[in-house]
Amino acid sequence: MIYGDRSTGVIVTGATGKQGAFHIALMNEYARKVGGVGVVAGVTPGKAGQEVAGVPVYNSIRDALKKHDASASVLFVPGFAAGDSIMEAASAGLSLVVAITEHIPVHDTMRAISYARIHGCDVIGPNCPGLLSPGEIKMGIMPVHLSSRGHIGVISRSGTLTYEIVDQLTRAGLGQSTIVGIGGDPVIGQTFRDVLRRFEEDDQTKAVVILGEVGGSLEEEGARATDLPVAAYIAGISAPPEKRMGHAGAIIEGGEGDARSKIARLKEMGVPVASRPSEVPRLIREIL
Amino acid sequence: MKLREHEAMKIFGEHGIPVPKGFLIHSPAELGPRMGELGDRFVLKAQVEVGGRGKSGGILVANPSNGARLAEELFKKEIKGVPIREVLAVEYLDIQKEYYASIAIDRSTKQALILFTDQGGVDIEILAKENPDAVRKASLPLLMRDIPPFMLRDLLGSSPKEIGSILNQLFRVFCAKDALLAEINPLVATPHGIFAADAKLIIDDNALSRQGITLNRDLTEREREAEKHGFSYVELNGDIGVIGNGAGLTMATLDLIEYYDGKAANFLDVGGGADQERVMHAVKLVAADPSVKVIVVNLLGGITRCDEVARGIISAGVVQPIIVRLAGTNEAEGRQILDGSGYRMMESMEQAVKAAVEAVQ
Numbered sequence: 310m311i312y313g314d315r316s317t318g319v320i321v322t323g324a325t326g327k328q329g330a331f332h333i334a335l336m337n338e339y340a341r342k343v344g345g346v347g348v349v350a351g352v353t354p355g356k357a358g359q360e361v362a363g364v365p366v367y368n369s370i371r372d373a374l375k376k377h378d379a380s381a382s383v384l385f386v387p388g389f390a391a392g393d394s395i396m397e398a399a400s401a402g403l404s405l406v407v408a409i410t411e412h413i414p415v416h417d418t419m420r421a422i423s424y425a426r427i428h429g430c431d432v433i434g435p436n437c438p439g440l441l442s443p444g445e446i447k448m449g450i451m452p453v454h455l456s457s458r459g460h461i462g463v464i465s466r467s468g469t470l471t472y473e474i475v476d477q478l479t480r481a482g483l484g485q486s487t488i489v490g491i492g493g494d495p496v497i498g499q500t501f502r503d504v505l506r507r508f509e510e511d512d513q514t515k516a517v518v519i520l521g522e523v524g525g526s527l528e529e530e531g532a533r534a535t536d537l538p539v540a541a542y543i544a545g546i547s548a549p550p551e552k553r554m555g556h557a558g559a560i561i562e563g564g565e566g567d568a569r570s571k572i573a574r575l576k577e578m579g580v581p582v583a584s585r586p587s588e589v590p591r592l593i594r595e596i597l
Numbered sequence: 598m599k600l601r602e603h604e605a606m607k608i609f610g611e612h613g614i615p616v617p618k619g620f621l622i623h624s625p626a627e628l629g630p631r632m633g634e635l636g637d638r639f640v641l642k643a644q645v646e647v648g649g650r651g652k653s654g655g656i657l658v659a660n661p662s663n664g665a666r667l668a669e670e671l672f673k674k675e676i677k678g679v680p681i682r683e684v685l686a687v688e689y690l691d692i693q694k695e696y697y698a699s700i701a702i703d704r705s706t707k708q709a710l711i712l713f714t715d716q717g718g719v720d721i722e723i724l725a726k727e728n729p730d731a732v733r734k735a736s737l738p739l740l741m742r743d744i745p746p747f748m749l750r751d752l753l754g755s756s757p758k759e760i761g762s763i764l765n766q767l768f769r770v771f772c773a774k775d776a777l778l779a780e781i782n783p784l785v786a787t788p789h790g791i792f793a794a795d796a797k798l799i800i801d802d803n804a805l806s807r808q809g810i811t812l813n814r815d816l817t818e819r820e821r822e823a824e825k826h827g828f829s830y831v832e833l834n835g836d837i838g839v840i841g842n843g844a845g846l847t848m849a850t851l852d853l854i855e856y857y858d859g860k861a862a863n864f865l866d867v868g869g870g871a872d873q874e875r876v877m878h879a880v881k882l883v884a885a886d887p888s889v890k891v892i893v894v895n896l897l898g899g900i901t902r903c904d905e906v907a908r909g910i911i912s913a914g915v916v917q918p919i920i921v922r923l924a925g926t927n928e929a930e931g932r933q934i935l936d937g938s939g940y941r942m943m944e945s946m947e948q949a950v951k952a953a954v955e956a957v958q
Binding site for chain 2: 388389412413414415416418419420422423424452465466467468469470471472473476493495496498500520522523524525526527530542544545546547548549552553554555556557558559563564568584585586587
């Protein structure tokens with residue numbers, strides 16, 4: 310596992326909203342199943358004293374940390390508040406923030422990530438489904454029933470496409486070590502490169518699936534920097550230029566970041582690239 | 598959202614970037630009374646959001662005697678099919694040298710990327726490829742208030758120092774306006790100083806409301822309708838309507854259609870929590886496009902309730918056939934509901950896409 314394990318205590322920011330409450334319950338259901346610590350506290354300013362899904366709520370992360378042990382936070386706050394919540398978590402000394410929130414202004418993300426880095430805090434997301442280490446910990450909103458524990462790392466800019474691939478890996482008998490949704494925004498905290506570095510240190514992980522999409526060049530930068538066996542799928546071969554394909558970051562701009570050139574560059578590095586999602590398990594078997 | 602040149606020019610001017618004197622007109626008649634403000638030579642610039650405006654005759658140099666006639670002509674023109682409704686009239690700049698300056702988002706460093714070159718007035722992407730050394734770059738964390746002097750020295754080289762303060766103002770515009778791109782191309786040296794001869798500003802769609810922008814002009818009418826329902830929608834030019842949940846899965850569905858030699862009519866991501874109501878609206882929206890002959894619905898989720906989705910599909914009551922791939926809770930109920938009403942439910946996205954492509958052939 311990377312980023313966290315059964316012993317990791319988690320604080321949820323934006324706990325009293327509909328999403329926050331719902332996913333605290335699901336994360337703790339999983340924690341109980343695997344014997345983990347799970348979500349220990351929730352934070353919503355002005356809502357101290359309440360309880361959500363059996364978890365006490367505090368006004369701030371600092372207040373929560375006076376009563377509970379935690380090293381990570383998961384955010385469900387609205388877009389305009391998310392940059393602030395990332396910085397609050399970093400300032401309070403947490404080492405990981407998983408920002409589920411979509412529609413964060415990108416300048417807020419950039420400032421918050423710069424600030425978090427100064428405090429030694431890693432940010433996953435924003436606009437991501439979080440991460441899941443089967444049998445260890447779930448931080449975020451990924452459905453757990455499609456996954457199984459094993460040796461394949463998965464890194465993805467997408468949510469549901471990740472579940473699709475994880476489902477296919479599981480059906481093919483290829484369990485996963487950790488599945489990380491790094492987010493669909495143009496600027497994200499942990500990139501393919503950062504997560505691959507973690508997987509390199511992780512004995513459990515033998516090969517990694519990169520699920521990329523149009524926009525930017527983070528997929529190639531990650532694949533270039535690792536010596537782990539990697540296979541990829543890149544979504545958006547049919548995406549027209551200068552159009553945002555659902556994700557704020559999924560856009561071909563100024564002739565950069567189209568799927569064909571991404572795929573070509575990955576193949577030049579010797580990374581096998583699936584032309585359909587269903588080919589991923591076969592490609593992984595070939596590089597294992 | 599892309600601002601128009603005159604909007605960006607106004608903002609640049611308000612932030613202390615020297616811009617040419619001028620005003621916006623909405624008809625040729627508005628030019629006459631104010632022509633005196635512009636001097637004995639001026640430029641009429643069509644305000645259209647298409648590239649290559651100058652080459653297509655959208656920028657005309659005029660004088661007080663031919664100005665009225667040229668304005669008449671310009672308002673009758675179309676630039677690449679786009680009618681001209683607004684024209685920016687500005688004083689003529691006696692250009693001695695052209696520069697390029699921009700500030701953009703850099704995904705790799707997660708910082709602002711400042712580009713400067715003394716070879717302005719060109720396509721920066723082409724210049725960066727053909728002569729990368731000519732384009733100077735610097736990355737700046739958004740936690741900074743200004744561009745530090747050493748960075749300005751590196752960027753400018755032997756170019757005039759006063760451009761340094763313009764770059765700093767451009768950085769302030771970039772930050773104040775939640776910009777994805779703030780660009781001056783060209784930035785020009787004249788006998789009267791340095792001026793921004795053009796202005797480009799793209800605002801982050803996720804920051805429009807705090808920038809006081811209520812209507813995103815970059816979207817088509819159907820895209821705007823989709824946004825109201827919380828969908829991401831992009832019009833394409835095929836005949837297979839597509840509805841998915843999640844951007845990646847929806848894109849992968851489009852790609853699979855192309856793989857099997859079909860053509861998608863749209864991209865529609867219904868987003869999270871696809872319930873009966875949302876699915877119904879999505880189906881109706883996609884079906885309203887007259888070129889759509891068949892619709893593929895590909896929904897995968899841990900918490901998506903298949904029975905709800907199935908009811909949503911049926912309640913839309915559209916004429917086109919719909920091929921469905923659903924995975925989530927209550928799958929069996931969902932299948933039953935669909936089977937009873939003549940819609941097809943497939944086991945995998947691959948099967949669903951194949952069936953849809955076959956249906957239009």
